[in-house]
Amino acid sequence: MNQGKLDIVTRELDRLGVHLCGISEMRWTGKGHFTTLTNHVVYFSGKDNKRESGVAFVVNPDVAGCVLGYNPVNDRIITIRIQGTPMNVTFIQTYAPTSASSDEEINTFYNQLQQAINSVSKRDIMVITGDFNAKVGNQSTNQCVMGNCGLGDQNERGETLIDFCQENNLAILNTLFKQHPRRLYTWISPNHRYRNQIDYILVNKRWRSSFEAAKTYPGADCDSDHQLLVATMKMRLRKIKRQKKPVRYDISKISDNYRVKVKNQFQCLLEHDHQETNGKI
Known part of the structure; x- marks a missing residue:
């Protein structure tokens, strides 16, 4: 994700009316945040000295004024907390190890994600987004966790994700809404022969009725092999009242x-x- 690509992404987010976007595999080093020339705020978390993995949030100017704080956990997990009504919302952006990774790496990732979930206030609406490198399929093996609107066949990593959702009372949002297949796949192979659903939006089951839709936008120009996955959520944001700094007079005058x-x-x-x-x- 270079500056040119970031400009393309923010332009597309504005065009599609997306207020907050999570990004996986950002490949930036370090941790921090900054404001772009278009007043979007980027919160990112990567490795210290190596340009690989990495996660980030891109927040538009309207939502930026409602951010209570963020936590760059590591190069695969970052959280951000938004002040809203009736509840505050904590978003967790993830980038899971690929299918070629060892079981130990997968277990480490899910243990770290569990710690991030445990740190979220019980009063918050919690939304987890990202590339899980897993296929949950379209056959609902656990109707409490997912619907029948997934894509393809389930694999072993998909079973792991479903078990994790079951343990944390989460629902896989983009398997609950019936869509055309081209609105379901989130990744395209370099040769365009394969299309898979490996990116997901997870939400507390208690709050899934607050979401009106979840689908991909294949036409979004994000210059990526992943498709933009968008969910529509009903909530009101509250601007944070910043304390005014005391006025300091220049006694030299x-x-x-x-x-x-x-x-x-x-x-x-x-x-x-x-x-x-x-x-x-």
Whole structure:
């Protein structure tokens, strides 16, 4: 994700009316945030010295004023908290290890994600987004977690994701809404022969009725082999009231005559107090 591609992404987000976007495999080093020339705020978390993996949030100017804080956990997990009504919302962006990774790497990722979930306030609406490199398929093996509107066949990583959702009372949002197949796949192979659904939006089951839709936008120009996956959520944001900084006056601009006058008046008071004290003694 270079500056040119970031400009393309923010332009597409504005065109499609997307207020907050999570990005996987950002491939930036370090952690932090900055404001773009279009007043979008980018919060990112990557490795210290290596340009691989990495996650980020891109927030439009309207939502940026409602951000309570963010936590760059590591190069695969970042969280951000938004002030809203009736509840605050915590978003967690993830980038899971690929299918070629070892079971140990997968377990480490899910353990770290579990720690991030445990740190979220129980009063918050929690939404987890990202590239999970897993296929949950279109056959619902657990109707409490997913619907029948997925894509393709389930694989072992998909089973792991479903079990994780079951343990944390999460629903896989983009398997709950019936869409045309081209609105379901989230990744295209370099030769355009294969289309898979490996990116997901997970949400507390309690709050899934707050979402009106979840689908991909194949026409979005994001210059990526992943398709833009968008969910529509019903909520109201609240701007954060920032405390005004105390006004500091530049005393160097006060005229010399006035400063001499004030100094002389204080000197008279000090001499008067000194005389009274000596009288009492």
